[in-house]
Amino acid sequence: MAQDTVQDMAHTLPPEVTEAHSLADRMPALLLEAQRVAHTVTYGTHGRRRAGPGETFWQFRYFDENDSLSGIDWRRSAGSDHLYVREREWEAAHTVWLWTDLSPSMQFRSALSGTYKDSRAAVLALALCELLIRAGERVGFLGHAPMTGRHATRRLAEILVRESQRGGSLPPAAPLSRFSECILLSDFLEPVAETAKAVETIAAQGVRGHMVQVFDPAEETLPYEGRTEFTDTEGGDRVIAGRAETLRDAYAVRLRDHRDGLNELARRLGWSLFLHHTDRPAGEALLSIHNRLAGLEQSYQFRQPTGRGEQAS
Template structure:
C-alpha cells in the first residue's frame, strides 16, 4: 500500500483539481511558517562551511598518501608525530536542488499529527531555501524553478508552485549536474527498488543527495484496532482488516526494516538520510538537515 489510515483520512485521487487549489491556498501560510522556523533556529548561525578552494583557513586533517605535499602544514605537523594538511574553506556558491513530494500519499494526516506530510515537506523545503539563500547558495526546484542566487529564493519557489504544480512521483533530474546537491523530502513509499534505482543514477552522475523521509505517527506506530478499512491514495485499492491489531507487530517490523534499508543504501552512496515524524517540531528536521548539508555526520539512531 502507498499509505495507511481510515477511509476518511485521505483525499480521493480523482479530486486532483481540488487538491491543487487547496495546495495553492496553503502556500502563503506555509511560507510564513517556514520563515518563522528559520528565524527560531538561526540565532548565531553562519553559512555553510566546507573544504575547497578559497583563502580562509578551514581545518587541519591527517595527510593521506597521494595528496599534494605542497599542502602539508609543517608547523602544525611538528607538534607531534603526525603529518597534517591545511584545508581552506570553499567560497564558491553551490547549486542545491530542493524537492517536496507532491504524491497523493503525502496528504495523509492522522489524529495524532497536527499537519499533513505534504505541508511539513513544503515547510521544510521553503525553510531550507530561506536558510541556504542567506548563505549565498544557488537554489533550484526541479521542473518548477531554475537555480537562482537570490535572498528571496523561498518566495520565488512558493510563487512558482502556485501555478506549476508538479506531477506525483520522483522529479525529473536531468538538470542536476555533477557536484550539485539534491534534497528530496517525501514519504518514499514507492517500491523501495524504484527509489534506490533513482538515487543510484544520481549518485553515479556525481550528485550528492539528502533524503528526508517524512512520515505520520500512525504510519510508524500503527495504532489501529478492530475492523478498519485502509485505502491506497494512489490507486484507490482498499483493504479491510477485521482485527487490525493483529497486523501491528508484522507491520511495525516491516516499516522499520524498510526505513533502515533506505538509510543503509544512502550511507553506501555517501548520501544522508533523515527520518522525521510530523508530530515532531519542523525545526528539529531543519537543524539536522542543515548539519548534513554542512558535512556533519548523522547521529546514530533517532526517530527524527
C-alpha cells in the same frame, strides 16, 4: 442553490486539481511558518566557510613550510613570536537541489498529528531555501533552473504549487551539476527498487544527496483498533480489517524491512537518510538536515522559541 452547485463542481474536479488548490490555499501560511522555522536555526556566518580564492578576509593561521613567503602577513606577525598567513574565504557559490514529493500519499494527517505530510515537506523545503540563500548559495528545484536572491523562497513556493498538479511519487530525471547536493523530501513508500532507480540516476551525476523521510506518527505505529477501513490514497483500493490491531506486528516487520532497504541504498551511495515525524517540531529536522549539509555539526544550534510555538526536544 448556488452553494450546492459550487459543491457539485468541486466534486467533479480531477483530484490533482483539488490538491493543487489545497496547497495553494495553504501556501501563504506555509511560507510564514518556513520563515519562522528558519529563524530558529542560527548560525555564526557562512555555513560552508572555507579557505580559497576570494576577496573577503576569513582568518589568520600559522605559517607552515608549505606556504609561500609572499603569503605572510607581516603586520600581524610583527607583534608575535609566530608568522601568520592571511586566508581569504572561498566565495564560489554552491548549488543545492530540492525535490518535494507532493503525490496523494503525502496528503495524509492522522489524529496523532496536526500537520499534513505535504505541508511539513513544503515548510522544510522553503526553510532550507531561506537559509541557503542567506548563505549565498544557489537553490534549484529538480527540473527548474537554480535561483538566487531574496525572492528565491517565494519563487520556490510558486514552483511547489505548480508541481503539486503533477504529483509524482519519485524524483524526476534532471541534469544536475557535478559536485552539487540534492535533498529529497518524501515518505518514500514506493518500492525500494523503484526509489533506488530514481536516486541512482541523480547520484550517477556526481551529486551528493540526502533523503528525508516524512512520516505521520500513525504510519509508524499503526495505532488503530477494531474494525477499520484502509484506503489506498493513490490507487483507490480499500481493505477492511475486522481487528486492525492484529495487523500491527506484521506491519512493523514490513515497515522495518522497507526502511532497511532505504538505509542500505543511502549507505551504498554515500548519501544520508533522515526520518522525521510530523508530530515533532519542524526545526528539529531542519537543524539535522542543514548541519549535515554544511558539515559543521558544532556551528549550529536549535533555539527554543519564546511563548507559544514549537519546543526543542
